[in-house]
Amino acid sequence: MTENAIITENLSRSFNKVQAVNNLCLQVPRGIVFGFLGANGSGKTTTIRLLLGLLEPSQGRAEVLGYDTVRQANSIRRRTGALLEHPGLYERLSAIDNLEFYGRAWRLPTLHRRSRIKELLSNLGLWERRNESVGTWSRGMKQRLAVARAMLHNPPLIFLDEPTAGLDPVAAVALREELQAMVKREGVTVFLTTHNLGEAEKLCQLLGVIRQGKLIAVGNPNELRDKASSPRIEIVGSGFTSQLQGLLQTQPGVEGVNIAGEVLTINLHKLISAAPLVNLLVRAGVQIEEVRKGSASLEEVFLNLMEADS
Numbered sequence: 336m337t338e339n340a341i342i343t344e345n346l347s348r349s350f351n352k353v354q355a356v357n358n359l360c361l362q363v364p365r366g367i368v369f370g371f372l373g374a375n376g377s378g379k380t381t382t383i384r385l386l387l388g389l390l391e392p393s394q395g396r397a398e399v400l401g402y403d404t405v406r407q408a409n410s411i412r413r414r415t416g417a418l419l420e421h422p423g424l425y426e427r428l429s430a431i432d433n434l435e436f437y438g439r440a441w442r443l444p445t446l447h448r449r450s451r452i453k454e455l456l457s458n459l460g461l462w463e464r465r466n467e468s469v470g471t472w473s474r475g476m477k478q479r480l481a482v483a484r485a486m487l488h489n490p491p492l493i494f495l496d497e498p499t500a501g502l503d504p505v506a507a508v509a510l511r512e513e514l515q516a517m518v519k520r521e522g523v524t525v526f527l528t529t530h531n532l533g534e535a536e537k538l539c540q541l542l543g544v545i546r547q548g549k550l551i552a553v554g555n556p557n558e559l560r561d562k563a564s565s566p567r568i569e570i571v572g573s574g575f576t577s578q579l580q581g582l583l584q585t586q587p588g589v590e591g592v593n594i595a596g597e598v599l600t601i602n603l604h605k606l607i608s609a610a611p612l613v614n615l616l617v618r619a620g621v622q623i624e625e626v627r628k629g630s631a632s633l634e635e636v637f638l639n640l641m642e643a644d645s
């Protein structure tokens with residue numbers, strides 16, 4: 336057993352002139368939720384298809400659960416669950432029959448199969464509607480069923496390509512909680528892509544950001560913040576004026592100043608002492624309630640990474 340669920344070494348894949356995945360070197364430890372972020376067309380789905388052995392690399396290699404993606408793709412597919420763009424459901428069958436079908440294909444023993452199906456359908460809020468044929472279901476409900484399908488055989492690793500796309504906020508939270516519970520309960524490793532940065536922040540211990548096929552940043556959300564955004568201080572109080580804003584902007588080390596109601600945010604070139612700036616504000620008659628270290632939203636970090644030259 337290797338410690339990493341996924342290892343890629345210079346993994347590359349091109350389609351004609353498009354370099355969809357470019358020299359990807361990535362390690363995903365077991366037992367975590369890894370979030371793969373990137374703009375449309377940046378190579379996320381292609382990476383997942385390479386890891387599942389559905390596509391062959393043009394260069395480099397990858398190992399999933401210790402198996403080589405080219406030579407041992409069957410072993411990988413037996414031990415992983417995947418939700419890809421196509422949900423893989425039989426529209427004319429009921430929810431329960433869909434899962435029964437897949438459960439039999441996985442050769443799950445009858446009793447275990449039934450209890451697992453009930454557990455998943457209940458946890459995903461679908462149990463009451465289990466006998467309806469899936470063709471009549473809304474997109475979000477189908478999506479939840481597709482997640483159940485991916486998790487059915489208790490695989491140690493699941494790939495979820497935009498699992499909450501199209502889900503309403505309540506369903507998205509429910510799915511997120513179910514994923515978190517599964518990770519905790521069963522030690523599952525999750526490789527997920529999402530365009531919802533709030534979701535990535537809540538769910539993932541490790542994030543990778545891909546741009547035009549190249550991995551441009553890896554780290555936990557806090558590390559990415561430190562890497563891709565400038566330090567800032569936030570001052571809560573009253574009496575902020577645009578005149579003061581202008582004055583602060585001319586101080587050494589200050590990159591930008593923003594006032595939003597009772598919060599004044601000062602972006603700094605590098606982390607410097609806030610004292611001189613606070614003094615300046617006090618002398619100008621500002622009532623200060625709190626001075627705190629601010630942090631960028633993941634959204635800001637993401638936009639910075641997308642814009643930066645590399």
Ligand SMILES: Nc1ncnc2c1ncn2[C@@H]1O[C@H](COP(=O)(O)OP(=O)(O)OP(=O)(O)O)[C@@H](O)[C@H]1O
Nearest residue numbers: 350353354355373374375376377378379380381382
């Ligand atoms: N089978 C294919 N044939 C030709 N080009 C492909 C193929 N699959 C992917 N590509 C190209 O590879 C690039 C990466 O696509 P990919 O689907 O991996 O992006 P993505 O990050 O998943 O995007 P999205 O967020 O829109 O799902 C795109 O330029 C795409 O057009």
Ligand SMILES: [Mg+2]
Nearest residue numbers: 379380381496
């Ligand atoms: Mg995709």
